Amino acid sequence: MNGKHFASLALVCTVLFGALSGAADARTLRYAIGHPPSSFVVDVAKQYAETVEEQSDGDLKVRVFPMSLLNFAETSGGVRDGMADIGFVLTSYFPSEFPHSNVAVEASMLVGLLGEKARGREGMIFMGALSEFTFFKCPECNQEFKKQNQVYTGSTGGTSYGLVCNKPVETEADLKGMRLRVGAANWSRWAEAVGASPVTMSANEMFEALSQGVVSCIVLASPEIHNFGLTDVVTDINMDVPGGPMPIAGTNINADTWKGLSEEQRNVMLRAASVFSAGVPWIYHQHEDRILSEAKERGVNIHHADAALIEKNRAFIEQDMQHIAEDYKARYGVENGEALIKEFRALLEKWTALVQDVDSEEALADLYWREIFSKVDVGQHGL
Template identity: 55%
Template sequence: MQRFSRVVALAAVLGLAAASGAAVAKQFKYAIGQPPGSYNVDMGQRYAERVKKYTEGRHTVRVFPMTLLNMAETSAGVRDGIADIGFLLTPYFPAEYPHTNLISEASMMLRLMGEEARGKEASAFVGAITEFIFFNCPECHQEFARQNQVYTGHIGGSTYGLICTKPVKSLDDLKGKRVRSGAANWSRWATTVGATPITMSANEMREALSQGVVDCALLSTPEIHNFGLEDVVKDINMDVPGGLYTTAGFNMNVNAWRSLSAQDRRAFLRASAEGGAYTPWIYQEKEAEAIEAAKKRGVRMHTADPELLKKTQAFIEQDMETIAKYFAEKHGVKRGREMIATFRPILEKWVKLVQPVKSVDELGDLYWKEIYSKVDVEKLGQ
């Protein structure tokens, strides 16, 4: 009789949960194609902590650094449900995410905004691209949906420069150099300055640099730590080319997203805002630290000569038009010029918004207030 009573009570609880639309508690698998100890894996752990906090323990996230999916596997892996959430580098998949990549490639626009943007590039651009995709790019959501994914926010690192095994100060130095590039805008820059762009997964960079397959990698300085490049990098020049790399940091499998109640969807977005603020913030903080550590190891620091700087600035100014034209011709993006024109004032706004921010928590609060809290979770991903 006592056993029967427990069964009846359990059935009543389950019936109440079903009637209230409560989602079944679940552990979500989050694939990050970077090694343990990297800043983005640390970010993933912060995100996981906040999912648990804001769902009041109803859901948890387990982070899989490199083990579940590598960077090249993440798009298909999230699509097919191997991972519930993925750290998605959209530039790796140009045909699948052209509208998202168009805006990502406009990051060198920051160099046209003067000294106010210096040192705040990551925080500003991440805010701007996230706002733009959520509210100004229906095509971006459509291309994610075609891959069975739901967009829940961007992250990004700090400014890109030349991380090399040989000195690079001038156009003559760059002539014929093999430069690993992670996106088409940097490949175009490399070609413009006489180098040869090489495309490869970030996971292959260390071996490529150590064996002389490439002479340089276009990276931010904290990536030296993230990818274990300390013993292969000999020369650094951070004056060129500029721009930064952004990632759809928390793309969710459609079924995983739809399994969540509206309340828990908002909780996951809050986690994206606060947890995701860690990457731009820590990258900005670690830039100078990474350079000082490199100097202590004997790495040579270089500055770009005037001719190289002038060539780079001219490239950036004309590349906004090139981006629109390229994506129209290559990927059928019809309103590239309109997208860039819409994005620029959003980026200018975010350069100003991040100026008073003094901590990672303040940045997360700003992202939540200005962007994520305004997302309609009932419509997103439907």
């Protein structure tokens, strides 16, 4: 073989070996999410996975496991134990594990007091405020995640919750004696305040409960009617009360997985997390009106709360902030609940102003990245 041919062969071998080595070095992370495969949230989870691969130039990949690897109730423990590298963690399901985090999570109904500027932007406001709060204003929150062998990388969630029912609701009297499925403690307290009975069950059990009359209403965001396949069992909807989104630590990472990433790769995960945090509220807000319009076309009755119920709702929200602070102090030893809520309310006001000019999902993700995620010190966070 002459020198020219040998050099050519060597070059080919070098390129081939490099390609094989790169493929071998690529790491795939398992992402557990309790939503069904057809849900809007899983669509955004796929965008998250694509962003990780693009931003890492293929060195990192994410495989999304919708409603298969772990359900909602199993996800926190599964991420802790390494059954998944990343998980969609509903901290409200685990009040004793995440008490400081849940002080802000349970304050979600505060968006109902922000006025007209917040209308139609509640999810965008809340997820920006909660992400900033958790990263930078609540060291106790991050310690809670650390105790569960998890690293927090941002919050997400959809639009404000209303009443998705098989009976009409317009007044407080209509709610008396009703059984309402609730997914968090704040809505449970609200149910009791209006004379209803709160019922706790997995989100995966909602269809059967509503179809069989086990509950009269589910406290839920309207796009979840699609996500959880409730279309055929909903006859009446009132989105005026109680309000507030359901925030989630959407992309928590197993602490050992996080420590095994380079700082550059951690930045990639945060960039992707900013896309995910923005994507869920954005897509929910885009589908909110469409879901309600389609429901109306199918004959579902769209109701509105009367003035007395609206006022009752607002008064409850204010009173409940004091209750949250006192309750978490008594039950979980959270000594600074009032201060945390005050800090969080200020952030809600800040984010109400910040999202006013947001006109696209990309713009929201860029805003989250610029204002929050890019400021996280990956050489310290979660370590």
